[in-house]
Amino acid sequence: MKTGTSWLCALLINLLSLSANAAVSSEEALSLGKDLTPVGGERAGNSAGTIPPWAGGLPKDAGQENSDGFLDDPFANEKPLFTITAENVEQYKENLSEGQIAMFKRYPGSYRMVVYPSHRTVSLPDDIYAAIKTSALKTEAIESGNGLRNFSESRYYAFPIPRNGLEVIWNHITRYRGRTLHRSIVQVTPQVSGDYTLVRFEDKVGFPDGLKDLDASKSSNALLYYTQRVTAPSRLAGNVLLVHESIDQVSQPRMAWLYNAGQRRVRRAPQVAYDGPGTAADGLATVDNFDMYNGAPDRYEWRLVGKRELYIPYNNYKLDSQSLKYSDIVKPGHTNQDLARYELHRVWEVEATLKPGERHIYAKRRFFLDEDSWQIAVSEQYDARGQLWRVGQAMLVQQYKAQVPLYAFETLNDLTAGRYLAIGMKNEEKHGVEFGIDLSATEFTPAALRNSGVR
Known part of the structure; x- marks a missing residue:
């Protein structure tokens, strides 16, 4: 079902009315790692319980890696719904x-x-999570969104709290x-x-x-x-x-x-x-x-x-x-x-x-x-x-x-x-x-x- 009543949708409506090339405020960036995941997803699950909350993703020891670099399947024993x-x-x-x-x-x-x-299951290194917060605070879109300013310091996930479709891409x-x-x-x-x-x-x-x-x-x-x-x-x-x-x-x-x-x-x-x-x-x-x-x-x-x-x-x-x-x-x-x-x-x-x-x-x-x-x-x-x-x-x-x-x-x-x-x-x-x-x-x-x- 569509997530039309979540607090994030209300936030999106407010953000869409802002300038298309400005970084988010420090108050908005605080939501990363709290109501939002460190990457910008909704931390909470859905109301039906069919999507769970994000709880940190798979740990590094979720399974074994063989000598050829292939990973174990942590969900190998699960049955289809x-x-x-x-x-x-x-x-x-x-x-x-x-x-x-x-x-x-x-x-x-x-x-x-x-x-x-x-x-x-998504999990990233801690330093990447820190870089994402820097992106949120500093990165701006330039030239009608076809380039980025102030991004070379963070390098990853230009707009973790996006305002428009181009920022999502x-x-x-x-x-x-x-x-x-x-x-x-x-x-x-x-x-x-x-x-x-x-x-x-x-x-x-x-x-x-x-x-x-x-x-x-x-x-x-x-x-x-x-x-x-x-x-x-x-x-x-x-x-x-x-x-x-x-x-x-x-x-x-x-x-x-x-x-x-x-x-x-x-x-x-x-x-x-x-x-x-x-x-x-x-x-x-x-x-x-x-x-x-x-x-x-x-x-x-x-x-x-x-x-x-x-x-x-x-x-x-x-x-x-x-x-x-x-x-x-x-x-x-x-x-x-x-x-x-x-x-x-x-x-x-x-x-x-x-x-x-x-x-x-x-x-x-x-x-x-x-x-x-x-x-x-x-x-x-x-x-x-x-x-x-x-x-x-x-x-x-x-x-x-x-x-x-x-x-x-x-x-x-x-x-x-x-x-x-x-x-x-x-x-x-x-x-x-x-x-x-x-x-x-x-x-x-x-x-x-x-x-x-x-x-």
Whole structure:
């Protein structure tokens, strides 16, 4: 049900009337860690008791981590509450998005959502909670909200008490993902029949506060640094993408470079933005579909619809397990929904409408963000005719050892083509996600691309 009577909704109404670019007052910031969680979610559960209060999230010792870096499932012995199918979807539609309902209609015989008890598992390091309070007090939006001022000190969660839809999206863009991370993952774009080829990536991400040898005078506007190296199939192996993501995306837009292993050349890549084609995505995703949404928000008008309760992917440790093969997960039409776990959680709903005169293949988009992590859990993309085109979901997992909310993988289903993209699976890889690894700023330079791109 929608949370229309909570004190937070009243607060939101008051905040929306304030200046769109001002930081919150010290009195408002005091609610963080009290009535609000340290990240900005409602600490209390819902009135029905189906969403529990936030009580600190999963502790770091919630389970074991094996030698390959994969986590135990703290909820492995839980039984489902019920299963939503095409036959009973009407009974649950109040807590489903339009895109979720469309998936039941598109795949009535196979699509289902297995719903479990809700657990608010998100937990972050204490110093990140302190940084969030700094963000609340100091960060301001500039250039119509397309950049941030006074954010380099805190670095994470620009607007924990948001006033509008754009500030909500900035929280997703600036959320904590560990100061550095490394992962080996696969991407698939199955045919309608279910046949697929694995594309393997090696990703490295470094945030300014986690990198060695970073020149502070040249990185004050840096949000993150990212490399993506293709390791398979052989026709793509050795190609490397480098991205420097900025905070103020108006004065200094994203910079990207591509190393082409066949040509052995490094080139600037301005197409790695907005609706440029996603890497090896077979036309099923845009660049800004990656991570559910990324990049400059300037081409859209952002509207905060409000908060609601939604069944979203949550605590998907089973999908992140080494016990599964990729063939267990990848199925025709969509990934294996029998393995997916859904829970009822409160989400922020944001709608993005393409500005007049701007270009993008998606004329409208809708995002549903988990209140405890600011991670987009469900997304909807609409074409120029206003028709729902693509539906995305992120299979959320709390990496409790590292205290990082992440996801097992993300998917984007094309309702027209009957195909989908899934990226982030690592079940058959040698190691899970590695956090806190030693990374140097010199690894994220165009000069370093050639060496990292050797086949």
